[in-house]
Amino acid sequence: MVKRSFYATLLLAKAMGNDFSADLPTGFDADQIRRLYHRFLKLDADGNGYISTDEFMAIPQVRANPLAARIMEVFDRDGNGLIDFREFTQGMTLFSSKAITDHKLRVVFNVYDQDRDGFISNADCFRVLKMMVGENLTDVQLQQVVDKSIIYHDSDADGKLSFLEFKNTIGALGAQGDKLGVKL
């Protein structure tokens, strides 16, 4: 244990040396980054410096979450199937209680927007809803729900939802949004 924490401090110093805290939308102090790093090390079971899908799914409460795969993909910005510490911190920062509502909504938007084109298409919404529902609704029923949701909120009638249109669906949640979130 002592050996590992020394090594961890070295890596952390290296990470800090890149001064990536500068490009985090909300500032984390050194203490919080240290704690995040300990958590990262805990999740990185094989110690290769990345969290793979298996290590991510090893958390029981994540594995039981229907949207776990999408959350992992949202974290994994460069799409290489692995989460490094920078991606980890950037992801956590967007959802921390200090982040503004827009950032959190952006995360949820990204969960829907699987093809990362900046819009939630009908297909995007269908895929995510299918994950949340599993086998409990037929595809036909699901398609109906998706169609209705998109049509209702698609104010510019282009058949897909932009971030602004998505924000409008939240409404009341937005008022509470600043207070909700994960505190570090």
Added chain:
Amino acid sequence: MIALDNWLIALASIALSPFLLVVLLIMVLASTGCSLGIREKYVQVLLAIFEWGRIRIEKSETESGRNSVDGDLEREDGGEGDFPLTPNSSSANLLARQMEAHSHYDSAVDGSGRKSIRSGFTLSDAYDYCKWGMEAITEDQVTKSFEAEEINSWNLLTRTNMNYHYISVRLTIVWCLGFLFRYFILMPFRLLITVIGVLWLTTCMAFTGYLPNGPLKRRVNQYVNLMCFRIVSRGFSAIIRFHDPQNKAKEGGICVANHTTPIDVIILSVDNCYNLIGQRHHGFLGFLQRALSRAANHIWFERSETKDRMAVSQRLKDHVTVPHNLPVLVFPEGTCINNTTVMMFKKGCFEVDCPIYPVAIKYDPRFGDAFWNSSEQSMVQYLLMMMTSWAIVCDVWYLPPMRRKEGEDAAMFAARVKNEIANKGGLVELDWDGQLKRQNVKVEWKQIQQKIFSERIKFE
């Protein structure tokens, strides 16, 4: 030359005799179950020192302008809609939290005047799942239950240290003194007492084994059990407070307790005699198991047999029906948990038709962490840690006996007993299986989530 030898021997005996006298005193006291109250005083002195240490830490932190360290990524009491993640939260169950979340969200929507007329689904439903996902990534209850509990203030042990000993010179000096005291005074004493205790245990058990079966053997076994385990418990300065002794387990019953460490057995055996049940081990534990088996009929399994639950159940049933058999001590969680939570109870022992005597054990983490993290420490490392802690202080509550009700199946009964133990011991109840330490969660959990969500958005 001879004179020098004589001198050395004389010197050695003079130096050692107080040492040996103390050991002898401890053994005599342990055998009779008396106490001079020294350990209680020791605990009070320690608490005073910890308090002083805590004040010093706080003082230096306010001076340097840092916020006081919370100790981990846990969230504080949110109050404005945050869901508390601390182990003391009462609704720790994932499903319960989901119910809470939905009701919270629904009220938020209705409050603004927007009604969900067409369907129960809006795009923001994914927000809840994202949030739970994020919370689990930050900190999840299962991983947390298998790590050592974090304590609020430093107890002057390096193992719980978080750079505290760089705070002030005085604190460092106290820590150094503590270190020397623990490693060079306490540990040799404890080691000696444990070694003597184990040897004495083996000898006594062997002797008892030679007696013919009958009431004499049982009485002798009982006395020998208590005496030997009391001596061994002094081997790590165990200070145990027993509550409600009128509910102690009796013959022909099953005693059920939450599991934190193999030392649980010793803690409970100090006050009452049990028959043990478990896997056959090799090495030191195996040796102990064989020693104990000479005097009383404990139930030891081969590894392959434990997979066959019916065989285990059958042996348990056979055991409790034999008259005059001591109560069996069972740990239904099946693995060591870190003493902040109680995980799922396996229903095997609850299928037997006999009274269940629940026991709640809660260790005080300030004096030493009793949790055995078997994936990180070997048995020897663990024992070393125990012997160099300040003390093992714990509370044991005997709960009134429970029986299975009409129409209640074993799983429900197990859940009911678990609930009682968790409430009494101040532990959080989790429905997760302790085997998650070693395996992955089953697919059903995700499917339950999906089902609940679908119910909500079905509108026809």
